[in-house]
Amino acid sequence: MEELFSPRYQWLWTAVLALALFIPVRQLIWILSVRREQRQRQGELPDEERRAALKSRAGVTSALLCFVFSVLYVNMLMGRLHGAP
Numbered sequence: 001m002e003e004l005f006s007p008r009y010q011w012l013w014t015a016v017l018a019l020a021l022f023i024p025v026r027q028l029i030w031i032l033s034v035r036r037e038q039r040q041r042q043g044e045l046p047d048e049e050r051r052a053a054l055k056s057r058a059g060v061t062s063a064l065l066c067f068v069f070s071v072l073y074v075n076m077l078m079g080r081l082h083g084a085p
Contacts, residue, residue, distance in 0.1 A: 007078050018063075018070040026062035030055050 003009075033054040037046045046054070 005081060010074055010078050014067075014070045014074045017074060018066040021066040021069070022062055025066055026058050029062055030058035033058055
């Protein structure tokens with residue numbers, strides 16, 4: 001079991017964390033985008049096509065954000081677990 005927490009599996013843990021964070025972060029970014037669009041339209045909801053475009057953009061942003069965060073977090077965690085400063 002200890003072998004799973006070695007630097008050898010660093011990319012596995014990065015992928016697991018990024019995948020676990022992707023859906024909630026995408027949903028949060030999408031909701032914030034739709035609300036901003038609604039404010040710009042004085043309370044009118046955007047149409048389905050615009051919401052789909054916003055969800056697509058939120059997915060790309062979320063994927064990049066989650067991946068970068070996961071790489072940094074796992075690097076820090078693996079360094080601390082194995083005695084690196």
